Amino acid sequence: MSTKDVIRNKVWERLETEKAARFPFPVKGRIPNFKGAEAAAEFVMQLDAYQQARVIKVNPDSPQLPLRAQVLKDGKILLIPTPRLKAGFIQINPEDVPKGEERKAASLKHMNAYGHEVPLQDMPTIDLIVVGSVAIHQDGRRLGKGEGYADREYAIIRELDNPPVPVVTTIHSLQLVEDDFPRDPYDVTVDYIATEKDMITVENPYEKPSGILWEEVTAEQKEEMPVLQDIWDLKYSKE
Numbered sequence: 001m002s003t004k005d006v007i008r009n010k011v012w013e014r015l016e017t018e019k020a021a022r023f024p025f026p027v028k029g030r031i032p033n034f035k036g037a038e039a040a041a042e043f044v045m046q047l048d049a050y051q052q053a054r055v056i057k058v059n060p061d062s063p064q065l066p067l068r069a070q071v072l073k074d075g076k077i078l079l080i081p082t083p084r085l086k087a088g089f090i091q092i093n094p095e096d097v098p099k100g101e102e103r104k105a106a107s108l109k110h111m112n113a114y115g116h117e118v119p120l121q122d123m124p125t126i127d128l129i130v131v132g133s134v135a136i137h138q139d140g141r142r143l144g145k146g147e148g149y150a151d152r153e154y155a156i157i158r159e160l161d162n163p164p165v166p167v168v169t170t171i172h173s174l175q176l177v178e179d180d181f182p183r184d185p186y187d188v189t190v191d192y193i194a195t196e197k198d199m200i201t202v203e204n205p206y207e208k209p210s211g212i213l214w215e216e217v218t219a220e221q222k223e224e225m226p227v228l229q230d231i232w233d234l235k236y237s238k239e
Contacts, residue, residue: 001180001181001182002179002180002181003181003182004143004146004181004182005146006179007135007143007177007179007181008134008135008143008145008146009028010135010177010179011032011134011135011143011174011175011177012026012027012028012029012032012134013028014174015027015032015034015172015174015175018174020034020035020036020172020174021033021034021035021172022034022035023062024062029145030061030145031059031061031062031063031064031132031133031134031144031145032063032134032172032175033061033062033063034063034171034172034174034175034196035172035196036172036195036196036197037062037063037064037065037066037170037196038066039196039197040063040067040170040171040172040194040195040196041064041066041067041070041170041194043170043194043195043198043199044067044130044168044170044192044194044199045067045070045074046199047168047192047199049127049128049166049168049192050128050168052127053076053127053128054076054077054124054127055076055077055079055124055125055126055127055128056071056076056077056078056079056126056127056128056129056130057078057079057080057081057089057126057128057129057130057153057157058071058078058079058080058106058129058130059080059081059130059131059132059149059150060080060081060082060083060108060111061132063132063170063171064130064132064170065103065106065107066103067130067170068080068106069102069103069105069106070102071106072092072094072097072102072105072106073094073102074094075094076094077091077092077093077094077124078091078092078094078106078115079091079092079118079123079124079126080092080106080108080111080115081149081153082117083108084147084149084224084225085149085152085153085225085227085228086225086226087117087226087227088117088118088119088120088226088227088230089117089118089123090111090112090115090116090117090118091115091116091117091118091124092105092106092111092114092115093115096114096115097114101114120160120227120230120231120234121234123157123160123162125162125163126157126162126165127165128165128166128168129153129154129157129165129166129167129168130167130168130169130170131144131150131167131168131169131188131190132144132150132169132170133169133171133175133190134175135175135176135177136169136171136175136176136177136190136193137176137177137178137179137180137181138176138178138193138200138202139189139202139203139204139205139206140189140190140191140202140203140204140205140206141181141183141187141189141206142169142187142188142189142190143181148186150188151186151187151188151209152186152212152225152228154167154188154208154209155186155209155211155212155213156212156227156228156231158208158209158210158211159211159212159231159235160231164208166191166192167188167189167190167191167192167208168190168191168192168193168194169190169192169193169194170194170195171193171194171195172195172196173195173196173197175195176193176195183206185209185213186209186213186216187206187209188208188209189202189204189206189208190202190204191204212228212231214232
């Protein structure tokens with residue numbers, strides 16, 4: 001069994017060697033942008049889970065920008081987690097985005113100008129989640145860049161009584177791995193993998209987190225991610 005870091009580094013190097021990565025560089029240490037991100041987004045748009053969704057949460061990284069823009073073009077509500085979850089989630093309503101400005105509105109630089117930070121108690125029910133990835137196993141196991149934000153975001157919405165949500169990732173086919181690697185109880189697995197070539201529906205044997213594993217959360221993490229303290233105060237401080 002390989003370690004998670006060994007696999008991450010192998011994938012980052014593979015993308016650069018095969019010239020499948022694109023700006024921003026270096027790809028190491030980030031959710032890598034890749035050639036064909038637009039094609040992968042097209043495959044997601046064809047999913048029933050996408051077409052039926054009213055509210056979609058998409059990570060703020062570069063390779064998922066085409067899909068974030070498309071969510072707004074399709075008249076759906078877009079939720080974007082703020083970097084490192086410092087300010088929770090930004091909600092962008094499609095009616096607040098002038099036609100032709102969807103890509104700008106969905107960018108990390110401008111999302112605050114078109115959207116607003118949504119208080120936890122006012123979070124809409126999320127119907128579909130899109131995550132960025134560094135590496136994906138065909139059984140649905142996922143590796144991000146190692147900081148755990150996608151996992152925590154899923155746990156947060158479940159903690160807020162959101163029903164279980166299908167999870168899709170968009171990646172380059174070079175990010176698919178066969179290497180075995182460990183999975184922790186708080187790790188989010190994916191149900192659909194969209195590459196630049198096709199859509200893979202995953203036979204996912206893993207149970208997703210049903211909430212935050214509070215025993216794994218330190219006081220320091222609550223300080224770094226105020227949203228965690230907010231959830232604790234909202235749900236548990238009066239118990």
